[in-house]
Amino acid sequence: MNRIVVGLKRAVDYNVRVRVKSDGSGVETDGVKMSINPFDEIALEEALRMRERGDAAEVIVVSIGGAEAQQQLRTGLAMGADRAILVTCDAVPPPLDRARVFHEIVKREEAGLVILGKQAIDDDNNQTGQMLAAVWGRPQATFASKVVLDGDKALVTREVDAGLETIEVELPAVITTDLRLNEPRYVKLPDIMKAKKKPLETLVFADLGIETSPPIEELTFEAPPARRKGIMVEDVAGLVSALRDKGLI
Amino acid sequence: MAKVLVVAEHDGQALNPGTARTVAGAAALPDAEIAVAVFCGPASRVPAEAACLAPVGSVLCVASERNAAPLAAVIAPQLAALADDYDYVFGPSTTFGKDLMPRVAALLGVNQVSDLMSVEDARTFKRPVYAGNAIVTVRVPEGRKVVATVRTASWPAVGAGGSAAVEQRSPDVELPTHTRYVGLDAGDSDRPDLQTAHRVVSGGRALGSSENFDIVFALADKLGAAVGASRAAVDAGYVPNDMQVGQTGKIIAPELYVAIGISGAIQHLTGIKDAGTIVAINKDGEAPIFEVADIGLVADLFKAVPELTEAL
Ligand SMILES: Cc1cc2nc3c(=O)[nH]c(=O)nc-3n(C[C@H](O)[C@H](O)[C@H](O)COP(=O)(O)OP(=O)(O)OC[C@H]3O[C@@H](n4cnc5c(N)ncnc54)[C@H](O)[C@@H]3O)c2cc1C
Ligand SMILES: Nc1ncnc2c1ncn2[C@@H]1O[C@H](COP(=O)(O)O)[C@@H](O)[C@H]1O
Numbered sequence: 071m072n073r074i075v076v077g078l079k080r081a082v083d084y085n086v087r088v089r090v091k092s093d094g095s096g097v098e099t100d101g102v103k104m105s106i107n108p109f110d111e112i113a114l115e116e117a118l119r120m121r122e123r124g125d126a127a128e129v130i131v132v133s134i135g136g137a138e139a140q141q142q143l144r145t146g147l148a149m150g151a152d153r154a155i156l157v158t159c160d161a162v163p164p165p166l167d168r169a170r171v172f173h174e175i176v177k178r179e180e181a182g183l184v185i186l187g188k189q190a191i192d193d194d195n196n197q198t199g200q201m202l203a204a205v206w207g208r209p210q211a212t213f214a215s216k217v218v219l220d221g222d223k224a225l226v227t228r229e230v231d232a233g234l235e236t237i238e239v240e241l242p243a244v245i246t247t248d249l250r251l252n253e254p255r256y257v258k259l260p261d262i263m264k265a266k267k268k269p270l271e272t273l274v275f276a277d278l279g280i281e282t283s284p285p286i287e288e289l290t291f292e293a294p295p296a297r298r299k300g301i302m303v304e305d306v307a308g309l310v311s312a313l314r315d316k317g318l319i
Numbered sequence: 320m321a322k323v324l325v326v327a328e329h330d331g332q333a334l335n336p337g338t339a340r341t342v343a344g345a346a347a348l349p350d351a352e353i354a355v356a357v358f359c360g361p362a363s364r365v366p367a368e369a370a371c372l373a374p375v376g377s378v379l380c381v382a383s384e385r386n387a388a389p390l391a392a393v394i395a396p397q398l399a400a401l402a403d404d405y406d407y408v409f410g411p412s413t414t415f416g417k418d419l420m421p422r423v424a425a426l427l428g429v430n431q432v433s434d435l436m437s438v439e440d441a442r443t444f445k446r447p448v449y450a451g452n453a454i455v456t457v458r459v460p461e462g463r464k465v466v467a468t469v470r471t472a473s474w475p476a477v478g479a480g481g482s483a484a485v486e487q488r489s490p491d492v493e494l495p496t497h498t499r500y501v502g503l504d505a506g507d508s509d510r511p512d513l514q515t516a517h518r519v520v521s522g523g524r525a526l527g528s529s530e531n532f533d534i535v536f537a538l539a540d541k542l543g544a545a546v547g548a549s550r551a552a553v554d555a556g557y558v559p560n561d562m563q564v565g566q567t568g569k570i571i572a573p574e575l576y577v578a579i580g581i582s583g584a585i586q587h588l589t590g591i592k593d594a595g596t597i598v599a600i601n602k603d604g605e606a607p608i609f610e611v612a613d614i615g616l617v618a619d620l621f622k623a624v625p626e627l628t629e630a631l
Pocket of ligand 2: 076077078079080107109110113132133134135162165168185186187188189190191193194195196197198199
């Protein structure tokens, strides 16, 4: 396979305790740490390992967003990606249009495989990979915890509610990652220096000529209902009587 | 009138309980008329079971060898074709629904409402974002089909007692051959199902080994509870992946949840926000799990849990 395309979304770091803005217009992002969506780091790691095993020639990282997403692309290049593409837009388009952007890039780059995260941990949509597979008319192997490439096929183990499911897909295909697929490598300082010289191409969303879909409108954000303050018990006997008081045993 | 098509999830033998919860979400739409689509192998009992769900008006059975395994790439074009006659297409927010529904949405040219947790009006819904740390109210544009996954933990299952007609359908679409089902490695299923159990006992990294997890199983047996785990416990190989509770595992709403040796990371708490009573046993009094626990006990689990099991 020639090229693997990997999606890197810039998202609020997973350690951040997100707060809703007091006017309900969104969540607080000022001064909040931003990172590569954790599932996307795993996607990139998997692609890099494929290239290192000789299964692919090139790994291209793609982000759709504002200029600040360059930061995440540079991190991706430092991890080992060969090239980066930033698709700039004023507001990030809805998942279906993002899928169409990936489809456009897949065609331009003649990619043999696209690896995305199973979900972005900001919107928690879990849609883009499946939508790309649909518009591309290709297989999808979502929530992957193991991928074995075998010529023009991939054997993928998927984490499903009932256990581990295995499917075989013909390439090209879309794979989305689950957490146990691999452990992403750390970026070393010299790699960050080297990454500065790697190519980062910028495309403008509006120039791609992509058919757009009406987004689902976000009206207001609110904090989830807080749980009532609980009690602390001293010992197991106290726990048993507290459970009894609540009629739970 | 809201014409809703709900896709059934099943294992070939029986409906997954997520289906009755998804139907409940559909029934919350104003003036809902609900049909359930069942994609299954030949001669399955599942369509008849779906016909018994109380608010269901009709069952569309699409039976063929190709539908014997739940492959999104195969089911999606058929479901999209059936959707022609409907305004809404709903699926459960289980791994089955999450895999399938966005593919259907894309074929229909629309975006999807993921994890629908409440219906405000015919086009306005609430859903969680940021691992449940914010709830957003969303509106689907007019003149478009509404495709959604329904957050099953938000909806109590509808009851049985219906008697819908079962219609056989065979949508005229080409099915892809690029995807092949190989098999499912399912955990043992003697215990109550984690997603629907009234009581759940979960263990975390602190258990230290799969042998030690017996402490958790013993308490669960005493309580008649299902067993869950944190990601750390699954990653360490103490228990299989299907036991993970949280943002990337199962979102559950039991009456009683007992967290043993679990710190209470945001991603874990996402999975238990709707639990009735949360009990936490942790040796660290500062552990974040105590911020959400209704009953907290600071103790060494290796001493406290066997003692609790004994006392029940
Ligand atoms: C994108 C993403 C998604 C994630 N999704 C999930 C998810 O779905 N579910 C999930 O659970 N996690 C998830 N995580 C991981 C999560 O952030 C935490 O790392 C994980 O939940 C920690 O598991 P733990 O509480 O078992 O382990 P730890 O955080 O290590 O906590 C162990 C606890 O055990 C206590 N302890 C130790 N010894 C004893 C003893 N003898 N007796 C009593 N208490 C003891 C300690 O005080 C500590 O509080 C996700 C992370 C990311 C980045
Ligand atoms: N704006 C974006 N830029 C790059 N990749 C994205 C973007 N949005 C989504 N993706 C990819 O699609 C996956 C699923 O995202 P979502 O469907 O939004 O949950 C992410 O993990 C990314 O790999």
